[in-house]
Amino acid sequence: MSDPTILLPSPSSDLVAGLVRLEQAIDRARPLRGKHRATLPREVATLSEMLTYERDSLPPDYMSRPAHLSAYLRWFLPWNIYRQGRLLAGLPLDLPAEPRLLDVGAGPLTFACALWLARPELRDRPLQILAVDRSEAALKAGRQVLTELAGGKLPWRIELQGRAAGGRMGPPCDLLVAANLLNELGGERASRRRRGPDQQGDERLLEAWQKQLAPDGRILLVERGVRTAAARLVRLRAAALEHDWQVVAPCPHGEACPLPGKRSGSWCHFACDTAGMPAWVERIGRSAQLPTERVSLSFLLLGRGETAAADPDVVRVVSDNFALDGGGRGRYGCTADGLVVLTGRGPVVSGELVRVKRPDRTTRDPRSGAMLLPLPVGGGGRRRR
Ligand SMILES: C[S@@+](CC[C@H](N)C(=O)[O-])C[C@H]1O[C@@H](n2cnc3c(N)ncnc32)[C@H](O)[C@@H]1O
Missing domain, CATH: 2.40.50 (OB fold (Dihydrolipoamide Acetyltransferase, E2P))
Structure with missing residues (x-):
């Protein structure tokens, strides 16, 4: 792990090299033939529009539709691996010797790919990941991509569950991850329609996640650094603090958030350059007319147990x-x-x-x-x- 005071360290050579190899890994897992390669920029632009501005028009099975999945793999997967990889390089996950992870809304195993590339010291551990997503196609493509990134033989045990999240999802885990998922959950769609937060929904969500965790288990939520996503995390943070969770990161305290992202106010997010992003991703960005200069994210790492009193300095x-x-x-x-x-x-x-x-x-x-x-x-x- 790199210097823990730096939240988004410069990408390691492993992360940069992995993102270069990702292009071929995706092509092997999900080849694109002539006509589809030509329409890729348009598919990427359409999906970006739907994921950013037109959430309610997103069909629940979008990740199982071939054109959307191909676009996700070639645009969102590299960017999310990049964001999550830079974050993971400095984050205190405190995983035990034989860690069990649960990734809810895992998509093409973005988090697992980022963890593999950003935390090489975990590669030899008997790590188990249970990945749940209602798109089995995305999960399967992700497993193939990750295996390619690992050089053809993946030492981790990956279990895929192609279904909607909910109920019991496997044995207690040490880390529950939900990345870029919150605004696709049913409750969030309902609150958008009501135009108001759903406090009980937040509490129910935390309770459901809590049931999945081992006693010292942690929860990691990662979202894009946009106002709506950050505001949602701030609400979940408040609900978590009321139920005896501690914020391990990013907050240096457990007081009310001074950047809640209400109306025109600022919101809590972190941005960095895109150094090391490979040329093939930049090329897709140029042809889809999407920006590639900066990335940003909002996140929350929640844990249990004693923490030192907040130091105001x-x-x-x-x-x-x-x-x-x-x-x-x-x-x-x-x-x-x-x-x-x-x-x-x-x-x-x-x-x-x-x-x-x-x-x-x-x-x-x-x-x-x-x-x-x-x-x-x-x-x-x-x-x-
Ligand atoms: C934007 S993608 C994020 C994928 C991945 N976590 C990442 O960071 O790139 C959201 C994923 O959540 C899945 N999803 C949405 N609602 C879900 C639900 N209720 N249960 C399971 N998966 C869900 C979608 O199928 C999609 O693959």
């Missing part, structure tokens, strides 16, 4: 660098006391955890009202988590 950087109204540069940070603005120049990046020293006199950013805190001279004052 520890700040999670939650934005890029921006110009302050009164001159100089700043970036937003999240602390147990709410939102702050970190001032000064330092090599800190979105998502980083830094330790600050509070000045004797409190001053505030006129635009946001957030407390201004100077970065320690020479950088972010990185700390171990």
Whole structure:
């Protein structure tokens, strides 16, 4: 694992090389013949539109439709492996010696592929993954892709369940993962129609997931870094805190979230460059007229058990660098006391955890009202988590 104070470390050479090999792995698992190769950019653009803006028009079986599955494999799979791979490289998953994972809405085993590429130290462990998705076609394509990435022989035990999530999904697991799933769940569609949050639905979801977990099991939720997804995670976070969960990451505290993503306000998300993204993905992006310069994500890692009291001097950087109204540069940070603005120049990046020293006199950013805190001279004052 890399420096745990950096949330989205630069991609490792394994991740970069794996993404290059992914093209051939997908072509073997799901070959595209002439006419379909020519229409791929249009299929990618259509699916992107449906997944981003027209969620309610998404047919529940979209991942089983050949054109959508091909487009997902060649566009969303590499980007999600990239996002999840960079996140996983620095995340404290605390897996036991023989870990059991449950991936709900696993699609083409995106998370398993990202874990394989980003955490090579886990490759020799007797890891078991139960992947549940209502599209069996996506699961099967994913298993083939992952086996190719692993060089033809996969040491992990992967069980596929092609069905809707719910009921008992296998034995208790150490980590339950749901990535890019929340806004496809039935309750979420209903709340969109009602135009209001469904607090009881959040509690029911957490309760159902809790039943799947071993006593020290954790839950990892990863979504794209858009406002609606982040706001949904913030609501789930609040419900989890009320039911004695702790937020292992990204929050450095268990107080109310200062970036809940309500109406026009900011939302909690982390962005990074796309260094190391292979040329074949960029090519598809260009022909589908989709951006490839930045990626962002929102996430929540929940755990049980004792945690140290929140340290108010520890700040999670939650934005890029921006110009302050009164001159100089700043970036937003999240602390147990709410939102702050970190001032000064330092090599800190979105998502980083830094330790600050509070000045004797409190001053505030006129635009946001957030407390201004100077970065320690020479950088972010990185700390171990
Ligand atoms: C956007 S994809 C995400 C796939 C993968 N987790 C990723 O990060 O790339 C959402 C997946 O959830 C599946 N899905 C949606 N609702 C589901 C449900 N109720 N039960 C099981 N799978 C579901 C879809 O079939 C689809 O494969």
